[in-house]
Amino acid sequence: MADIKKIVCAVDLADQISPVVDYANTLAKLMNASLVVVYAVPTLSQYRGFMLPSHQIVEKAAQNIPGDGGKGMKELVKDEYAGVQQASIIDEFVNDITKGAQKSMEAYVQKHFADVEAKGVVVNGDPAEQILNLVKQENADMIVMGTRGLKGIDRFLVGSVAEKVVQRAPCPVFTVRPHNHK
């Protein structure tokens, strides 16, 4: 018979009332399984090409380069470091979010998964990818997640996170549509 001992439950930390949490609790108790509760922080790497405020810092730094033949040098410095600066400001931002999310996750697990064996994990990156990685890493037997993902045209083009997970998961996936809780 199929045996479910470990369940990965993907949550949105912003949702304090979620049928996903309800069902994850129900299933964990029913099957006497432990839970790995996961939240995926987006990397924001898609913003790397944008002009972020750090660009001005680089510009200033380039202006401060002494010497008259410096024009070429200044351009070079700008080109060399603009990308790096922007990448690091994004990384820093994501790190801050991740640290905050880790704290929120602890509180979330304590509040919503008080009477089951549960641990919280915060990961960075493409949510579907990260959920699937975690499932492999944890050797999980089931995934519980909501079907809400990308909205609008993005969803149409890329497909929702749940869709990707359903298509590729090595274990069964329990999908819950939000806000229709009976």
Next chain:
Amino acid sequence: MSQLKNIVCALDLSDQSKQVAEYAVMLAKMSHARVTVVYAAPTLTQYTGFHVPPNTIDNFVGEIVSGAERSMADFVAEHFQGVDAQGIVVVGYAAEEILNLAEKEHADMIVMGTRGRKGLDLILFGSVAEKVVKNSKCPVLTIRPTDDE
């Protein structure tokens, strides 16, 4: 707490169905649920425009259905032992029929496999499972066949 008392288990009576049944049976036993096992036979109405007498198609579908009903009865007897399970065969578009049945039966969850249409059809229309996942009011447990990589 969420209840799981009423399970709709959608099968295509293929090799993968045993695996899907296994999960439905496990959940049914643990939550003392009733299971409605369903197979949706295609309507073949898309062929009515061809030069085939409509009767031929109806007869053909009728034969598929009665064949499927026998297979379903055997399957349920063999793989749903010890569970309150009832097998039915419906005719129509699989995703729609599964969703209709889930609503009619007030299902608390749907259990189904992810294998369905293949190739171009899959790219254009998505699998039956995808449609059910997107549109179902109750949770859906999807099981991917282990041999499918």
